[in-house]
Amino acid sequence: VTLTHGWQDAVTVVLVAPRNPLNIGAAARAMSNFGFLRLRVVNAYDVAYAEAKSAVNASAVLDASEQFASVAEATADCTLVVGTTAVGHRHLQHSLRRLEYGGRAIREHVAGGGRVAVLFGSEKFGLGNEDMARCHWLMRIPTRSEHESMNLGQAVAVALYELVRREDAEVAAPAPVRGARAEDVDRVADLLLEALHLSGYVKDLTAESSALKVRRLVARMGLSDADAGVWLGILRQMLWRLRGID
């Protein structure tokens, strides 16, 4: 799925009946971390919402958040409504998808020009049956059955991370480090072998097996260009001292 810049604008996070100001603030912070800036709050405990908004570290997301009296109003302009639940086994009347699969479906819906609401229920009870009935389907974070229920702020963070994670990054190499040229690797091995001889570690310099062992040992270091230079300096200094002792 290819998404244009700013696609997160097509996703609205809806917190339904949140009770704890710290969780409201944490949800907003995770949204900001991952670039989702549209927060709607339904039927919040007023004191909690006010307290979250007035916190010294309240995010711009929270400042711009909107309050609604019902899930119907908060999702009116969305073309896909997705509920989240911690429940894995209990019988649900609804189609239930693992987060990995649901995340892909949400990205595809946005790529097709749709607007998506992702609902999170209250800390204690999750989403109610009436709210779930408004959802096209439900999504479950794959927690273990012995401890299913996640903290609200953490659930929001994990769900949004799944939306922004890049499949290609999973196999992409990290920022490339320029590898050492073979002649520099050879020189490191030569100097190391000489140092080992001078220090008495290698008894018989003519023993071909020792030379090969050292060469393989150095090859396994997987030296970068920069580190090869560092090692050459180290070995030259050691050799200078070793020759002096000799």
Next chain:
Amino acid sequence: VTLTHGWQDAVTVVLVAPRNPLNIGAAARAMSNFGFLRLRVVNAYDVAYAEAKSAVNASAVLDASEQFASVAEATADCTLVVGTTAVGHRHLQHSLRRLEYGGRAIREHVAGGGRVAVLFGSEKFGLGNEDMARCHWLMRIPTRSEHESMNLGQAVAVALYELVRREDAEVAAPAPVRGARAEDVDRVADLLLEALHLSGYVKDLTAESSALKVRRLVARMGLSDADAGVWLGILRQMLWRLRGID
């Protein structure tokens, strides 16, 4: 990568110098959610650690956690030490991998029989240079540059989710719903067409275009076996009323 049951035992989460008991508790909760039960705490603010442990909802993970005086001691039995950082652009002396890539590397290391420590720094300063120097490489959660720094508990939740997420679940279909047989879909369309005629919505029953439109309309419903039965019942009831009125 194929991992046997309980592979999470090979992963230790190390919190370095955490300061907020709520964050320590949240980290432990996310660990429990995702099945990671080994928590080690280095150089914690003693009051915070004690307060987190004594919280009424403290998890078994926190109860079983161990305290260490240094990162060296906390990671002594691990064969791969991975640091986490929010820093994306600042010059780091270290190889930096996105979480998606790092997560795969960690799973591969565990599959090969290794033991991994994942380090999280303090809320305010992250990992120090000395701690980072003990890491084989660093891992970054892909937050946006305008708001890089994540809450500690949320960062732990997201990192561990990446470790347990299943690539195959991304394309796997949700729990299968038995689709309606074509003959039942046909019958729904037949009854709907009749109801539309009786109610005056379709003026000319012989108009083939109306029949086709209705058939396509019903086809697009993608009826499940169960829902086809419900619709047949609804339409039969409506027809019974409409015929009585007629």
